[in-house]
Amino acid sequence: xxxxxxxxxxxxxxxxxxxxxxxxxxxxxxxxxxxxxxxxxxxxxxxxxxxxxxxxxxxxxxxxxxxxxxxxxxxxxxxxxxxxxxxxxxxxxxxxxxxxxxxxxxxxxxxxxxxx
Amino acid sequence: xxxxxxxxxxxxxxxxxxxxxxxxxxxxxxxxxxxxxxxxxxxxxxxxxxxxxxxxxxxxxxxxxxxxxxxxxxxxxxxxxxxxxxxxxxxxxxxxxxxxxxxxxxxxxxxxxxx
Numbered sequence: 001x002x003x004x005x006x007x008x009x010x011x012x013x014x015x016x017x018x019x020x021x022x023x024x025x026x027x028x029x030x031x032x033x034x035x036x037x038x039x040x041x042x043x044x045x046x047x048x049x050x051x052x053x054x055x056x057x058x059x060x061x062x063x064x065x066x067x068x069x070x071x072x073x074x075x076x077x078x079x080x081x082x083x084x085x086x087x088x089x090x091x092x093x094x095x096x097x098x099x100x101x102x103x104x105x106x107x108x109x110x111x112x113x114x115x116x
Numbered sequence: 117x118x119x120x121x122x123x124x125x126x127x128x129x130x131x132x133x134x135x136x137x138x139x140x141x142x143x144x145x146x147x148x149x150x151x152x153x154x155x156x157x158x159x160x161x162x163x164x165x166x167x168x169x170x171x172x173x174x175x176x177x178x179x180x181x182x183x184x185x186x187x188x189x190x191x192x193x194x195x196x197x198x199x200x201x202x203x204x205x206x207x208x209x210x211x212x213x214x215x216x217x218x219x220x221x222x223x224x225x226x227x228x229x230x231x
Contacts, residue, residue, distance in 0.1 A: 034219075042224060042225070043120075043206055043223050043224045044159075044208075046219050046220075090159070102147065102220065103164070104161075104220060106158040106159040106160075107158055108156055108158040
């Protein structure tokens, strides 16, 4: 069984400030971890993913996340928030089902507000 | 390359009416998925199709049926719509094979209101 907990359904930051969105997961097998972004009235778009290898993962739009196995965390960060970062962010975890398909469990999402 | 497309974008139904949500992908992906998104609940899996010709229930399948018509198309049917099915529905596809793929591609969503 796998699950995802996103701490804070709403986060507000000032433009130019650090963005930190928290995600903790549980998984019975080594996890694949994802962050997706959803802009208003759009579908989800992959920001970044961790599968194996380097634990610090860089994504699009200046975002990065670090996989910390000991803390079961995969927090998303960006050094300097931009107005265009205002969106909803979803953390997700999956393992590879033996059938070759991917079953993904999503967190409830964090809405990021950027204040000018 | 259109990716994942969904029709319609918006729909309003009355309780008891039926409808089919259409989804197609042009990326030659094997597996496809239907999710619903509700405020404060994230995305929940309704049904999935690991490959052409197979379908399986997800977390919240009650009140829905699906058809994997061919490799490209995966439809979701509401036989008798209920207000509890008011939601945003997303279709996604996934390319199985190499572990480095590991990404689901999402359609733009269908916003359904049941009165």
